[in-house]
Amino acid sequence: MQALILAGGQGTRLRPLTSNVPKPVVPLVGRPFIGYMLDWLQSHGVDDIIMSCGFLADGIRSVLGDGSDFGVRLRYVDEPRPLGTGGALKYAQELLDERFFMLNGDVLTDIDLTTQLRQHEQTGARATLALMAVEDPSAYGLVRCRPDHSIREFLEKPSQEQWIDINLVNAGAYILEREILTEMAPAGSNISIERDVFPKLVDRGLFGYEAIGYWLDIGTPSRYLQATSDILEGNVSTAIGKSLRGSGMRLLPAHGVGGRIAAPVVIGDGCEIAHDAVIGGRVVLGRGVKIGPGARIESSVLLDGASIGARTQLTDVIISSDVEIGERCHLSGGVMVGDHVRIGNENVLAAGARVFPGVVLPDGGIKF
Numbered sequence: 522m523q524a525l526i527l528a529g530g531q532g533t534r535l536r537p538l539t540s541n542v543p544k545p546v547v548p549l550v551g552r553p554f555i556g557y558m559l560d561w562l563q564s565h566g567v568d569d570i571i572m573s574c575g576f577l578a579d580g581i582r583s584v585l586g587d588g589s590d591f592g593v594r595l596r597y598v599d600e601p602r603p604l605g606t607g608g609a610l611k612y613a614q615e616l617l618d619e620r621f622f623m624l625n626g627d628v629l630t631d632i633d634l635t636t637q638l639r640q641h642e643q644t645g646a647r648a649t650l651a652l653m654a655v656e657d658p659s660a661y662g663l664v665r666c667r668p669d670h671s672i673r674e675f676l677e678k679p680s681q682e683q684w685i686d687i688n689l690v691n692a693g694a695y696i697l698e699r700e701i702l703t704e705m706a707p708a709g710s711n712i713s714i715e716r717d718v719f720p721k722l723v724d725r726g727l728f729g730y731e732a733i734g735y736w737l738d739i740g741t742p743s744r745y746l747q748a749t750s751d752i753l754e755g756n757v758s759t760a761i762g763k764s765l766r767g768s769g770m771r772l773l774p775a776h777g778v779g780g781r782i783a784a785p786v787v788i789g790d791g792c793e794i795a796h797d798a799v800i801g802g803r804v805v806l807g808r809g810v811k812i813g814p815g816a817r818i819e820s821s822v823l824l825d826g827a828s829i830g831a832r833t834q835l836t837d838v839i840i841s842s843d844v845e846i847g848e849r850c851h852l853s854g855g856v857m858v859g860d861h862v863r864i865g866n867e868n869v870l871a872a873g874a875r876v877f878p879g880v881v882l883p884d885g886g887i888k889f
Contacts, residue, residue, distance in 0.1 A: 522638070523618045524567045526558065527609050528626035529575030529600050534741050537859030537877045538841060543577035545626050546584040547745075548824055550752045550761050550805050551787055553584050554739065557629055557752075557759055559591040562622070565634040568593050571616050572626075573609040575600045607712030610697075611705050618699065623714075625693030627740050629748050631758040632694065632732040640730050641696045644670060647726030648701060648719065651694035653736045661690035662715070666729040675720055689729065691715065692736055698726075734758075742839060742855050742873065749822055750803045753785035761787070780812070789825070813848070830866065847884065 528545040538547055545555035562570060570593050574581050578599050588595030598613045610623060622634065632651055641649040650672070652664050663676040665687050676687075695714075701722065706712055719727060735757035739748045748757075753770075755762040765772060770784035780794045783801030789808035794800060799817040807825035812818065815832040823829070823840040830848035838856040846852070847866035854871040858864070859878035866884045876882070 522565075522567045522622065523569040523571070523620075524562050524622035524624060525571045525573060525610065525613055525617065526555070526624050526626045527606055528555065528572050528581060529578075529603065529609060530627065531575075535739075535745060535857075537857055537875055538742075538745070538839060540859055540878050543574075543580045544740075545572075545581055548807065549629075549739070549745070550749055550759075551789065551807070552761070554629075555581075555585065555626060556591060558624065558626065559585075559588070559593055559595075560760060561631060562624075562634070563592050565638075567622060567634075569618075570595050571613055572597050573600060573613055574598065575603060601709070603711070604709070605711045605713045607705060607714035607718050608710055610714060611702060611708045611710065611712060614699075614702050614708065617702075620696065620698055623695040623697055625738075628693050628736065628738055629751075629757060630692070630694070630734065630736040632692065632734040632736060634694065637694070637730040637732065638696055640670065641728070644728050645726070646696070646728040647698045648722055649696045649728045649730050650719070651692040651732045652689040652729045653692040653732055654688050655690050656688070658688045658690055663687055664689050664691060664729055666731075670728045670730065672719075672723055672727045672729050674723065675715075689731065692732060693738075694732075742857055745839065746820065746822070746837060746855070749805055750820070753787065753803055753805070795831075807842070841878070 546553040574597055582597060585595055600609055600612055604612055637651055665673045667673050737744060737748055739745050751757050752759050752762055765785055772787045774788060774790045777793045778788055779796035780798035780800055786801040786804045788806045791809040792806050794812040795814040797815055798812045803820045804818050805822045809826045810823050811828040813829055813831040816829050817834045819836045821835045821838045824842040826843040827840045828845045830846055832848055833846055833850040836853040838852045840858045841860045843860055844858050844862045846864045849867045851869045855873040856870045858876045861879050862876050863881045865882055868882055868886055869888045
């Protein structure tokens, strides 16, 4: 089975984490984010995957290669400019089989694609959209289906009165028959599959599959941290989660880890942690991270090579690669720090502040 993954976005809501790194290969609990999607697809029999790329496409290729590390065949299509979800599909048409999955590349999920495919075949659908029930559907477009699973209508930005009887949203996982591409505008056109294609297929072979399981768009800092926590705690099915459960919820290197380490936690090779530091829970440290005496790290992600000074406290923050944070600093509340930043002693950052790559803050420069 084949899949097309849309991976051309710039990840602007995740900057500075995505300033220099393409969003699909941003590290998430020790591996490229898109790796979780590749594992998920492979577990459902998908072995041929096409990546539709745009922003920093070479960076995606250099990390993922030909897909052999993930047990799949990976090929790439570079959009000449942003073409929309439908435009990316049409642009990749020469590589597509008669039936294939199409997926948004910014979702962490474990929904059952095998059952979705079975329903697609049983209904004779031309397109089957995975739908997820959400508690608060006010921020999403809603989908209303008939008892036979055929889609009756789409509701964009519905009022509360409209969504009170329905809470199904588009989960960004589709099974498509290639024939629907013949009804689309020519390759190179800007097309939204959600607005320009699917509404025209209502009553013409368009079905919904009500999925269950875990589903999260990781496109914001808070959702990135939520995804990290959910992987660590096993709320979504992943290989890393299984390894954690088999290791007392702590994955640690053999040497260099002192201090008090609270589960769940993942600590990379080459880390150096002072004997009186406190780490965890819900913490991920990349390779070669250094944590100074008396430092405290909670519910945070520190990527490769970060260095944290003595008595500094980090809570609910994302620290990119090769960052140096001085002594007695306090960072909290969704702060994001980009690559190669230098933060001097006694700085205080909070409330979602973002420090972009290469910035240098002097001692006491910010008291947020």
